[in-house]
Amino acid sequence: MLRKLREEVLDAALNLMKYKLITLTGGNVSGRDIETGYIAITPSGMDYEKLLPEDIVIIDIEGNTVEAKWKPSVDTSDHLYIYKHKPEVQSIIHTHSTYASCFAVLNQEIPCASTTLANEVGGTVPLAKYAPVASGDIGPTVVETIGDKRACLLANHGVMAVGPSVRHALVAAVMLEDAAKVYHLAKSIGTPVLLPDSEIQKAKDVFLNIYGQDK
Numbered sequence: 231m232l233r234k235l236r237e238e239v240l241d242a243a244l245n246l247m248k249y250k251l252i253t254l255t256g257g258n259v260s261g262r263d264i265e266t267g268y269i270a271i272t273p274s275g276m277d278y279e280k281l282l283p284e285d286i287v288i289i290d291i292e293g294n295t296v297e298a299k300w301k302p303s304v305d306t307s308d309h310l311y312i313y314k315h316k317p318e319v320q321s322i323i324h325t326h327s328t329y330a331s332c333f334a335v336l337n338q339e340i341p342c343a344s345t346t347l348a349n350e351v352g353g354t355v356p357l358a359k360y361a362p363v364a365s366g367d368i369g370p371t372v373v374e375t376i377g378d379k380r381a382c383l384l385a386n387h388g389v390m391a392v393g394p395s396v397r398h399a400l401v402a403a404v405m406l407e408d409a410a411k412v413y414h415l416a417k418s419i420g421t422p423v424l425l426p427d428s429e430i431q432k433a434k435d436v437f438l439n440i441y442g443q444d445k
């Protein structure tokens with residue numbers, strides 16, 4: 231069931247490897263089916279390269295198994311909490327991507343100094359307060375922090391990216407890492423100039439309303 235969504239989730243997981251956002255299985259991907267409300271999520275601790283679409287776990291919004299060969303991600307309850315509290319979110323991607331995670335371990339948000347970050351994430355990347363892995367507390371800290379952004383940092387941990395589709399969540403995760411790298415490198419040779427709110431809004435609007443083939 232939900233073959234297309236399972237393929238999209240697996241494809242995004244493989245792209246996390248392609249774009250070097252994860253090491254081994256240090257991340258996870260999920261997507262929500264708009265019709266049934268079911269969630270397709272990567273299984274826990276399994277190599278994405280060896281997975282087939284049918285290995286992606288299908289659960290309902292309460293976490294009950296709908297169709298599964300494996301245990302779902304250890305972060306499943308956090309994904310479910312985000313879906314429950316943010317109806318506009320249809321996909322969630324968790325990574326420990328290197329440059330963004332540097333800011334997470336410094337407990338610093340990533341200021342918006344590039345149009346890329348404004349376009350794809352919606353501005354400064356906020357920092358969600360620390361929550362232990364698999365405690366069920368990560369979802370609430372993300373919902374508390376993320377607002378209308380497409381990503382937030384998890385203190386001392388990594389990144390949570392979201393989107394209205396699996397593709398959008400993947401783009402947010404990839405471009406956030408790219409912008410974090412640029413900001414980090416720029417800071418090592420000078421003082422990055424931050425974008426004013428008015429420019430962030432303009433850059434965000436272009437991507438919401440003009441960019442791409444779907445508008």
Ligand SMILES: O=C(CO)[C@@H](O)[C@H](O)COP(=O)(O)O
Pocket residue numbers: 255256257258272273274275276302303304305324363
């Ligand atoms: O952050 C952590 C553990 O530190 C987890 O997100 C894992 O890195 C991925 O777990 P699974 O999704 O494979 O269960």
